[in-house]
Structure formats: structure tokens, C-alpha cells
Amino acid sequence: MTTPDVHEDGRVRRPVTERRLHPITPFRRAWAPVAVLIGWALHDPDQAQRQLTRLTTTTLLVALGVLLPAAALYGFLTWWFTHFAVTGSELRIRTGLLFRRTAHIRLERIQAIDVTQPLLARVAGVAKLRLDVIGTDKKDELAFLGADEARALRAELLARAAGFAPETAHEVGEAPSRQMLRVPPGVLAVSLLLTGATWGWLVVAAVALPLLWTATHSLWTVLAAAVPMLGAVGAGSVGRFVTEYDWTLGESPDGLRIDHGLLDRAHETVPPGRVQTVRLVEPLLWRRRGWVRVELDVAGSSNSLLLPVAPRELAESVVARVLPGVSVPPRETLVPPPRRARWCVPVWWRGYGLAVTDAVFATRHGLLRRSLSLVPHAKVQSVRLVQGPWQRARGVADVVVDTGANKSVTARLRDATEAAALLRSQAERSRTGRRDALPDRWMA
Amino acid sequence: METGSPQNTGPAETGATAQAAGPVAGAESEPARTESEPAGTESEPAGTEGEPVWIALPPGLLKMRRLLLVVWLGLLALAAGLVPGLLAGPGWAAFAALPLAVLVWGWVMLERNWRSWRYAERADDLLLSRGVLWRQETVVPYGRMQLVEVTSGPVERHFGLASVQLHTAAAATDATVPGLVPAEAERLRDRLTELGEARSAGL
Numbered sequence: 001m002t003t004p005d006v007h008e009d010g011r012v013r014r015p016v017t018e019r020r021l022h023p024i025t026p027f028r029r030a031w032a033p034v035a036v037l038i039g040w041a042l043h044d045p046d047q048a049q050r051q052l053t054r055l056t057t058t059t060l061l062v063a064l065g066v067l068l069p070a071a072a073l074y075g076f077l078t079w080w081f082t083h084f085a086v087t088g089s090e091l092r093i094r095t096g097l098l099f100r101r102t103a104h105i106r107l108e109r110i111q112a113i114d115v116t117q118p119l120l121a122r123v124a125g126v127a128k129l130r131l132d133v134i135g136t137d138k139k140d141e142l143a144f145l146g147a148d149e150a151r152a153l154r155a156e157l158l159a160r161a162a163g164f165a166p167e168t169a170h171e172v173g174e175a176p177s178r179q180m181l182r183v184p185p186g187v188l189a190v191s192l193l194l195t196g197a198t199w200g201w202l203v204v205a206a207v208a209l210p211l212l213w214t215a216t217h218s219l220w221t222v223l224a225a226a227v228p229m230l231g232a233v234g235a236g237s238v239g240r241f242v243t244e245y246d247w248t249l250g251e252s253p254d255g256l257r258i259d260h261g262l263l264d265r266a267h268e269t270v271p272p273g274r275v276q277t278v279r280l281v282e283p284l285l286w287r288r289r290g291w292v293r294v295e296l297d298v299a300g301s302s303n304s305l306l307l308p309v310a311p312r313e314l315a316e317s318v319v320a321r322v323l324p325g326v327s328v329p330p331r332e333t334l335v336p337p338p339r340r341a342r343w344c345v346p347v348w349w350r351g352y353g354l355a356v357t358d359a360v361f362a363t364r365h366g367l368l369r370r371s372l373s374l375v376p377h378a379k380v381q382s383v384r385l386v387q388g389p390w391q392r393a394r395g396v397a398d399v400v401v402d403t404g405a406n407k408s409v410t411a412r413l414r415d416a417t418e419a420a421a422l423l424r425s426q427a428e429r430s431r432t433g434r435r436d437a438l439p440d441r442w443m444a
Numbered sequence: 445m446e447t448g449s450p451q452n453t454g455p456a457e458t459g460a461t462a463q464a465a466g467p468v469a470g471a472e473s474e475p476a477r478t479e480s481e482p483a484g485t486e487s488e489p490a491g492t493e494g495e496p497v498w499i500a501l502p503p504g505l506l507k508m509r510r511l512l513l514v515v516w517l518g519l520l521a522l523a524a525g526l527v528p529g530l531l532a533g534p535g536w537a538a539f540a541a542l543p544l545a546v547l548v549w550g551w552v553m554l555e556r557n558w559r560s561w562r563y564a565e566r567a568d569d570l571l572l573s574r575g576v577l578w579r580q581e582t583v584v585p586y587g588r589m590q591l592v593e594v595t596s597g598p599v600e601r602h603f604g605l606a607s608v609q610l611h612t613a614a615a616a617t618d619a620t621v622p623g624l625v626p627a628e629a630e631r632l633r634d635r636l637t638e639l640g641e642a643r644s645a646g647l
Contacts, residue, residue: 381614385581402614427583
């Protein structure tokens, strides 16, 4: 299906090809009514039983005869009325049966593109394409596309976003990817076993559940307490293992490639210059092995993990790749707050530290679970100095740096005069830091 | 420096529109504010290199806030005095002293808070300083501004006031200049927009 693409200047350009989603799409929500029924039955078993006995064959047949075609028709129509098209500078999505919605997504504003395959979609050979754009609450996604089509579309979108000519964008194909790092499952499993939160929940469960049993002697109370606790343990260990399994980090001209997942596979792409902040997190139990976890913030994106676990040197080389020209400041160069800061934050003040290099604003916090946040100067949106009454009495102040990913990085408890100087110089650096940043269309 | 009072603002280039704000309280003791060329033209503020040129808020905001305080706490004092006084005896009308004490305290606090607010337009960024106990100083480079907004509620409009709000890509950037004279608010908005375009940078 083709429609002429009429532009403001009235000229009729190359026709834009509109495409539809994969025909399997209408079935994506087929499980929802079943889930509602099961949920209701579990919630109120007695009444569900009573209702079931009252159902006769005829009512059942009539209900099926009405509901099934209605659901099928709805599914078909929503699929039929959803189109998408790629033009020179935009991705257009038209959708909606009664309430029409047309989204035009500017390609150079794309912050990340993810291709995800939930387990059932993997079986069916389809995939979901999700686009992260700044300023939209609702994630625009194309679900579902054929797996190969999704990959081809991602390659095309990235090629156009990078600034390749529209005629050649089709043929550019997937940019070659070079594998940088792969997290072995064994290391991931050990790292998750060494996570304090999981053990904390287990200890809490081991203490609280017997106490609850002696106090109430009610199996239901104990179960009601045990299920969320064990759920937290499961999500922190098994759940994370399943999503972070086979974590592969690749580098391509299109940006960073992150592939991961045991059951649900996800392939994320972060184009160059989109990373706003990077955090190196070092839990207490990982320190002896020299492992760190690397997190990142991208504007308008929910992806926040860059590496679930990696040796420190390797992680630092990856950070240098992600933020060009940035090297992670070594621990000795981080300046701790003045000694009098201990009156503001008694023990933990020792965990704070700050280092400002030519390229990056780096702050550390945490004593047991150390976390080092890096913000390139070019990504700083505004700088603030905050000083409470107690801090003023001690002559210290906090310097807060705001980034476009709606995260702020705070250098806590700096000497007041140093903080004032830092405020001015940081504003200057963030202004000049932008000069040698990559353009939005990075291949143009 | 930077004690948060307009006494320390020094010679300020306020421009023709800011002059309409009338004499700024506390500035009388100061050498008269120099009337240099109107701001918004090519010439950058004098304090580009060294100290920033701070501009305090016009007194209208203080007047408005004080009036609101008097109205609300006056009503509260009346209620706190009359209800127990009529129901339980005239001695209980002393409850009215509580809102009145808050009123006096608020009267003083509002002025301190109002004095602490000030802003400075530098060559490449806007400086905003506020707060008495919890002090906050914000620097927003012009190139990072995504949107400049002038808002004015019904009460503010009645008092002839408007606020200028700056938005960057970071939602945490809370840069609002309240209680400006509308003409100054519009001048500031236009100047910020112009400078923002000239120095525009992406994310």
C-alpha cells in the first residue's frame, strides 16, 4: 500500500511505503481474558465454583459464539488499522480504530532502539521493536514484526538516523558489530550469589517466619508473609540470572550493542553520544574479586544496565569506549570531603569523593557498596549549589549536576569555597565541553 | 560575598524595563544603580568577566505574599478567637494569639526569603540564587534551555507580576524567577530565547 507523501512545499516526493505489522499481532493479548478469569477464580474460589455449576452448555456456547468473534474482530481491526512507514527523516506510526493516533518520530532524536523477543514470540519467530525518544512517556513500539524484518528495520532506522542517504539506507544493512565482552554464566551466577540483598531477604525470612508461626499459629499468615519475601529473593537471584544471562556487549558504527536474556532475548542498541551518565557500582562482597557492575543512563530510555558484572580493568576499558575520551579516575585521585564534614554525615562521609578531569565530573558515594558516577561535561544541563543551615555552620556545601536523563549527580559535602568555585568552573566546562561532541547524525 | 541581601548587589544593569519595577528595597543605602544602556542589546552585562551583576526581585512579590499572609492568618485568628471565645468563655479567645504570632514571624520571614532571591545574566549562563536557611544557587547555560515560559496566575496578575520559568532537558533543573514585572519578564524571556538560539546545543 502506497500513499504519495505531500510535503509543505507542495511537491510530491518519492512515495512512502506503508507497512503492516506481523499477522500474528492480534493474538498478543489473547491471554488477557483468560488471565482475568483465572485471577477471578483464584481470588474467590467459592463463588467461582457456584457460578461454574450454574453454567449450562447452551449459555457457554452462546457466550463463546459472541465473545470469540467479537475479540477476533477487535484484534483483526486493530491490526488492520496499524501502519508504519519510514521516510527520510521520520518513522511514522498510524494506529487506532476509533481514536486515531499518528506518531512521527524524528530519527535523529532516537536515543535507543531495542529489539526484544519474549519467550512465546521466539517460538513464533517474531520480535518487538521499541524506540526510546526523549520526552515521551509512552514508549513507541512496533509489536510484532517478523524477527528478520525487525532486524532489517532496525538497521534501516539506524542507517537513516546516522545520516546515510535515503536511497542507500536500505542497502547499508546491519552495521558490522565487534564483540567487546561476554559475561560467562558462571561468573554471573557467582556474582548474584555474592549479592547482599538476596541473603538479607533470606535472613529476614529465616528469622521472621518462625517468629510469626509461634505468635499466630496460622499457616495463612505465615504464607502471606513468606510469598513476598521469597519473591524478592527469587527476583534478586533467579530473575536477574534469567534476564542477564549471556550478556554480550558489542561495538558497531551504529553504537553500542547489548544482547542478553535466557528466555526473553533482548537486543538493545544505543547510538553514539547518547549516554548521559555511567555508574560503576562495587558491592562489598565483590570487592575481593575486583568485580564491578556498570550502569548507564540514556535520556528517555529505561535501559540502565551496561554490564552486570565484569573485572574492574575490563569495565574501565568499556567505559572509555562508551564515553569517548573519558578515563575512569583512579581511586587515589578522588578527593574526600574535609574532615569537618563528619559532623554532617557521621561515618559515611568517608565514602564521598570527587574528581573533575578535563572530560568528566566524577563523584563517589557509599562506604560498603561503593558507587562511582561519571558525567561527561558535555552532558551537564545545569549546575546547582545547595547548602542547608547545618552544612553552612560547618562550611560545607553540595554541588548537584543535572543531566538530560533526569538523573542528578551530587558531589556531597565539599568545602564551601571550593564548592562555589566548582559551581562556576563546572558551568564553564559544561558549556565548552559540547564543542567537540558528536553531531546528532553521527555518520553525516 | 553573596549574603543573599540586595545590599550586596552592587551596581546593577537593570535596563529600562527593570527600572519600571521602582526602587528596590534596601538599595537606597547603596550608590544609585547605574543606568547603563538597556539590557538585551549587544553589550553584555558589565560583570561578564568578574563578579556577576545580581538583580533583585521587585518589591511587588513581597507585598503580594504579605497581603496573602495577613488575609489568611487574619481569618484564622478571627476564627480561633471567636469560636472558643463564644463557646467556652472570653478567656479562651486567647487562642487567637497563636495565629497572630505566626503572622508576625511569617511577616519577617517573607522579607528574608524575598531578599534572598536574585538572578544574574552572564554572557553564557543565567545565575539564580535563593533561600535563607537552605541556600541554593543554580547555573543554567543558555545553550541548554529547551523552553522559557512566562506564567502569571490570577492573584499575580492582580498585583502586576509574572514568573519566568526555564526548562532544560533535565527535569531536576528548577529555575524559576518569580514576581517580576511583566515587561521585565518578557524582556528576560526574549533575551533568554535569543541567547538560547544563538548558543543552542543538543542533549
